[in-house]
Amino acid sequence: MLAATLLIPPSASRGMLRHSEVAAVAPSEPSQSWLLKWTKAGEARKLPGTTVLHRQEQANVDIVRPDPGLDPGLWLAQLQTTDGVEYVQPNGTVRLLTANEPNDPELGKQVYLRQIRADKAWTLANKRSNITIALVDTGVDLDHPDLQGNLVGGTNLVQPGKPPEDDNGHGTNVAGVVAAVGDNRIGTAGILWKAGIMPIKALDSQGYGEEDRLGEAILYAVNHGAQIVVLSVGLYRYSPYMRDIVQYAESKGVLLVAAGGNDGKELSSKVAVKYPAAYPTVLAVAGATASGAPEMRSNPGPEIDVAASWRVYTTALGGGYKSQEGTSM
Structure with missing residues (x-):
């Protein structure tokens, strides 16, 4: 997943966050x-x-x-x-964190689906078509043939009044991983290929946004019927504002899924899981290699709940497909 960032003390762990840890934005921001x-x-x-x-x-x-x-x-x-x-x-500034089987012709490039036993998820999910997953990201390619059939509602918080069209590409990448239409003889298959995708454009064409817009996006998703909200963004620090937003989602029974971060190699011993992934009730996702080992670029930490393939093959802008990497995938 690609994500946005605000700095947290490396020693801070789930359930031990203090109000006093809210610090100034990193000097570079x-x-x-x-x-x-x-x-x-x-x-x-x-x-x-x-x-x-x-x-x-x-x-x-x-x-x-x-x-x-x-x-x-x-x-x-x-x-x-x-x-x-x-x-x-x-x-704070938030930004992307970059890094019966269906008959879809590009399925062979999605070997990681077998690793996570996606076929069992398909068996269960295909019995339900009422799951709505909100993607808080750069928008989605609304005309992509492998996504169009699953799109439901959505909003554009960057340019209110306009459709949540993707002008970066990342949101379209994530949408394909989550819910590309399956068994349609086109391209790839998503994990839940009958789920509804609610695109919420909260990041601009460069993958940047502000914390208040991220909060507004989560509130929109929860208030408009999403059962799951996917957050490919991150903050470097604990935020009481975002804590309140996360608690509201939890109170409504909505699952938030967030990227853990892609700074593992760059920051080494100083690396920490990004927020909102680091909040206790958010499902925090790390990256794994093709062999199932931890990906060295993925942010480690006690807050991590699950690991998924670091490199995926998914939908891209313009109706195509591409390989993409990161914990937001």
Whole structure:
């Protein structure tokens, strides 16, 4: 899977997260806006020196920034001591993390399906066609012949009012892994090839987005009937805002599945599982080699729940197919 990122202490483990661990955005990622949560619903009000860019009513969160000319540090300190404010945190940047059998002609390139015993999943899943899986990503190729039959609803949060069309390619890659139409004599087969795909475009053409949009995407999926939400994005740090969003999904019985991250080789001993995968109730996915061994580029950690093939063959923009890698796959 491809994912987005915000830094967590390597020692932090599932069930041991503390509010004090919410830190500044990594130095390379200065925050352009902040997430301000009010303690109680209806408490939201105009604060001196503060511009409200957007409001998420359901989360009781304002996306804010300091007025021009104000010192950001002093402004932030004032907000943190304001009555009625539960927390203020950076609105972090999220980005992709890159890295009876059906009669589909490209099935031979999907050898990993046998490794995970996908045939047994097909036997069970083919008895149900009411599963909806939301993909929070760059959108989906809405005209792809191996996906079109499974598309249901969706939304574009990057350009509201427009269809959730993929202008990057990653969302289309993930969609094929999850639910490419099976047994249709076209291309590949997905793991659940009768499931509905709900495309939610929350990342731009470069694979970037902001944390509030990621939260909005999850809320949309949960509120519009998705039973599973696939998150190919990640943050480098623990976030109370995202924690609340994850808890809401759990309260509604919705499973969140997230990429663990692809920094294993690059960051070595400093590597950690990305958020939201690192939250206790999120199904965290790592990568494995063709032999079933851990993929060295996949982020390890006690938060990991399952491992899947690091390299896959899947749907691509323009109606085609391609090989792709990463924990988001």
